[in-house]
Amino acid sequence: MTDKTTPLYIVCSPCRRVGKTLVSRLLAEFYVVNDRPVAAFDFADEDPQLADYLPGITTIADIADTRGQMDFFDRLIADDMGAKIIDLSHRVFKNFFTVVQEIRFFEEARRRSIEPLILFIIDPDPRSAKAYGMLRHQLSQASLLPVRNQIKTAATPRVGPNANMAPTSLDIPLLTFPLKALIDRQSFSFSRPRGTSPADLPVLLKDELSRWVERVFFQFRTLEVLLGCA
Amino acid sequence: MTKPAVVLIGGDKGGVGKTTVARTLLDYFAHQQLRVRAFDTEVPRGTLKRFHPNVTDVVDINHVPDQMRIFDTVNSTDATVTLIDVRAGLLSPTLHALRNIGFIEAAKKGDITFVLFHILGPSIASLDEIVDTAAYLGDAKYFMVKNFINNTYFFEWDEATTAAYFKRIPGAVGITIPKLVEMAAEQVDLASVPFATFIANKKQSGASASYSFVLRGYVRHWLDTIWAEYDRVGLTDIIEARESPRPPIGRPRPIIKIAET
Numbered sequence: 067m068t069d070k071t072t073p074l075y076i077v078c079s080p081c082r083r084v085g086k087t088l089v090s091r092l093l094a095e096f097y098v099v100n101d102r103p104v105a106a107f108d109f110a111d112e113d114p115q116l117a118d119y120l121p122g123i124t125t126i127a128d129i130a131d132t133r134g135q136m137d138f139f140d141r142l143i144a145d146d147m148g149a150k151i152i153d154l155s156h157r158v159f160k161n162f163f164t165v166v167q168e169i170r171f172f173e174e175a176r177r178r179s180i181e182p183l184i185l186f187i188i189d190p191d192p193r194s195a196k197a198y199g200m201l202r203h204q205l206s207q208a209s210l211l212p213v214r215n216q217i218k219t220a221a222t223p224r225v226g227p228n229a230n231m232a233p234t235s236l237d238i239p240l241l242t243f244p245l246k247a248l249i250d251r252q253s254f255s256f257s258r259p260r261g262t263s264p265a266d267l268p269v270l271l272k273d274e275l276s277r278w279v280e281r282v283f284f285q286f287r288t289l290e291v292l293l294g295c296a
Numbered sequence: 297m298t299k300p301a302v303v304l305i306g307g308d309k310g311g312v313g314k315t316t317v318a319r320t321l322l323d324y325f326a327h328q329q330l331r332v333r334a335f336d337t338e339v340p341r342g343t344l345k346r347f348h349p350n351v352t353d354v355v356d357i358n359h360v361p362d363q364m365r366i367f368d369t370v371n372s373t374d375a376t377v378t379l380i381d382v383r384a385g386l387l388s389p390t391l392h393a394l395r396n397i398g399f400i401e402a403a404k405k406g407d408i409t410f411v412l413f414h415i416l417g418p419s420i421a422s423l424d425e426i427v428d429t430a431a432y433l434g435d436a437k438y439f440m441v442k443n444f445i446n447n448t449y450f451f452e453w454d455e456a457t458t459a460a461y462f463k464r465i466p467g468a469v470g471i472t473i474p475k476l477v478e479m480a481a482e483q484v485d486l487a488s489v490p491f492a493t494f495i496a497n498k499k500q501s502g503a504s505a506s507y508s509f510v511l512r513g514y515v516r517h518w519l520d521t522i523w524a525e526y527d528r529v530g531l532t533d534i535i536e537a538r539e540s541p542r543p544p545i546g547r548p549r550p551i552i553k554i555a556e557t
Contacts, residue, residue, distance in 0.1 A: 132479045136510045143509055169513020 071179045073295040074142070077213075078154040078162075079187040080197040082112070085218040086187055088249070089238065090116050090153035092256055092279075093185075094123060096286045099257035103148025107138065109155040109162070116153040118252050129158065135165055143171075143178050149295070150180070159197065163205065172207040181293045182208040185236060187215050209293070216240045236285050245275050300370050300408050301535045302399075303379045306387030307415035313443040314415045315343045317473060318381040320522045321413070322348050323492040325377055327523070328532050333375040335366050337383045344381045346488050349500070357386055363393070370408065377535055387414070391432035403435050409537050410436040413471070415443055430464045437534050438465050443473040445481065471525050476518045480511040491519050 077090045087110055094116075097104035106124040108116040117124040128134045142150060154162055166172060172182050184205070186198055201210055215238040241249070248254055248267070256279055267275070290296040305318045318334070322344075325332045334352040336344035342354035355362035370378045382390050391412075394400055403410035414429055426440065440462070462468060484494045487507065495516045499505045526532075 132477050132510070132514075136479075136508045139510045140508050165510075168517045169510055170516070171513070174509060174513075 071181050071294050072146075072148055072150070073290060073293050074150045074152070074175060074180050074182045075185055076152045076154060076162075076182065076208075077185045077187070078152075078159055079189065080156050080159045080193045081187075081189055081191045082156045083218065084187045084189045084194075085215040085238065086110070086155075087114070087116050087119070087153055088217065089185060089187065089213055089215065089236075090151050091119050092238075092282055093149075093151050093286060094120050095255060095257035096283050097149050098123070099283075104151065105145075105147040105149075106151045106153065107142075108153050109158045110153055111155050111157060114250075114252055119254075127152075129162060129165060135169075139165075139169065139171055143174055143180065163201065167204060170207075172205065176207065181295055183289065183293060184208050184210045185213050186210060187213045187218075188235075189215075189218070211236055211289070213238065217246060236289070239278060239281055241278055242271070242274065245271055245278070248275075298376055298536050299406070300375075301377045301411065301537075302370055302408060303377060303411045303413065303535075304382060304387075304390070304394075305380065305413045305415065306382035306390065307384070307417065309417040310384035312384075312415045312417045313445050313473065314384070315381055316445050317413055317415055317441055317443060318344050318379060319347050319491060320473070320519065321379060321526075322351065323490050323519065324523055324526050324531070325379075325535075326490075326492065330377050330532075330535060331375045332377045332379055333369050334379040334381065335369075336381050337386060338381070347490055357382070357390060357393075367397070367399075388428045388432075391429060395432050400432060400436070406435075409534060411439070411531075411534060412436050413439045413441050415441045426462070426464065426468075433465065438468045439471050439529065440468050441471045441473060444475045445473055469529050471529060473525075474518060474521050477511070477514045480514040480518070483507060483511050484515060491515055495519065 075090075075093055077086045077093070079086055090106060090108075094104055094106045098120075104123055106116055106120060107127040108124050109127050109129075110116060117126055127138045129138050175182050184201060186201065188194055188198065198210075198212065212234075213236045217238055217240060249256070287296070303321060305314050305321070307314055315336075315338075322332060322334060332351055334344055334348060336342040336352050336354045337357045338344070339354055339356040342352065345352040345354050353365065355365060357363065357366075366378065366380065369375060380390075391400075399408075400410070402408050412429070412433065414426065416426075429438075484491060487494055487499070487505065489498070489500050489505075493500070494505075494507055495512050497505050497507055497512060
């Protein structure tokens with residue numbers, strides 16, 4: 067165990083196709099770009115999944131049975147892996163938080179200088195609002211931050227102020243269509259040096275992508291400071 | 297002064313989790329800072345003693361000297377609670393013996409607090425046990441425990457039939473012991489420590505252990521749920537009942553034999 071606090075990001079939503087893997091990729095590459103240790107855990111069950119984009123740092127996880135839960139949670143709190151990112155499938159959402167609550171995972175994580183942050187991707191689906199309310203009510207030990215992913219759902223609802231965190235939400239801004247298609251490619255990496263994005267990309271798009279990545283990474287840096295993990 | 301309390305845990309059927317319930321009670325009493333002595337009637341090796349060696353003696357409930365040890369403990373000031381884990385098949389004979397030596401009568405007079413945890417099995421035979429048990433109870437606090445730790449399904453119990461049996465003991469209170477994740481139950485069993493010690497990640501010696509955090513979490517959640525049940529039925533208040541202004545009961549007459557096994 068180290069004295070330094072490390073972040074644990076849980077990227078989640080009870081709904082599918084809201085951009086959980088995109089946010090997880092961005093987070094992971096935010097650490098990779100600065101050569102900082104990061105480990106990602108992929109619960110997704112639909113392609114393309116996080117492990118397809120970042121096979122070198124991603125472990126496929128499964129907590130369907132007790133053995134899987136031990137492999138996952140025991141490792142998560144025991145290893146000094148730096149930042150940790152969980153890309154949570156909508157199918158695992160309920161079971162994951164049930165187990166977390168039952169074994170008091172967040173309390174133990176904090177005891178071991180791991181600061182959990184739930185990044186909840188909001189969308190207009192009523193299940194989303196219900197699940198968000200449930201997390202706020204039942205998991206007060208972890209910070210909960212809504213994510214407005216405008217790439218997937220442009221009409222995401224506004225959210226009220228978050229008592230735990232200074233920012234009220236994490237915003238993933240809109241991208242123009244060609245860039246949206248580009249970042250979906252499995253060969254694409256956000257952590258490549260900004261000047262070396264695809265050669266055939268027009269300068270305007272290159273600049274847009276660069277600004278977009280910088281805007282997202284700036285918010286990640288702010289989050290790290292607020293979590294005490296900078 | 298607090299009256300001596302005797303907590304009897306039994307059920308005529310084997311494998312219904314009597315010792316598991318006894319272990320949860322010992323942890324509960326320890327948490328409540330009540331002094332406890334326990335008797336394990338699984339001679340010769342004992343089961344409860346493996347988990348709680350410091351407070352448990354293995355006794356042969358059929359032998360008069362062992363019976364005397366139990367009853368001397370009840371009267372001593374060393375422990376507030378005397379817990380007896382009665383092995384399968386000996387509940388009715390043990391109650392019979394307790395009545396014969398005036399123990400039930402002493403409870404009725406308010407000299408001791410007598411609490412019975414009757415661990416029920418899933419079959420209708422368990423309901424018949426209730427009828428047998430009712431005859432001995434007197435003023436004892438009677439808890440009927442449905443223990444789901446072994447994944448038991450109480451499928452045979454028709455509601456009307458059950459109610460008819462339960463009516464025979466008007467003051468009876470039901471307690472439910474939930475299921476514990478199998479792997480967690482196995483690991484605590486392997487570790488041979490109290491549940492609370494497992495949760496604290498300690499060995500029997502007090503040294504640090506390396507039990508799975510997930511399994512410890514499951515055991516803690518399970519034990520919390522059971523303790524909430526004990527709180528709900530007011531177990532601590534029952535156990536800590538004040539003594540009535542009567543002289544303590546004398547050493548009981550020895551009995552010859554409780555049951556042939």
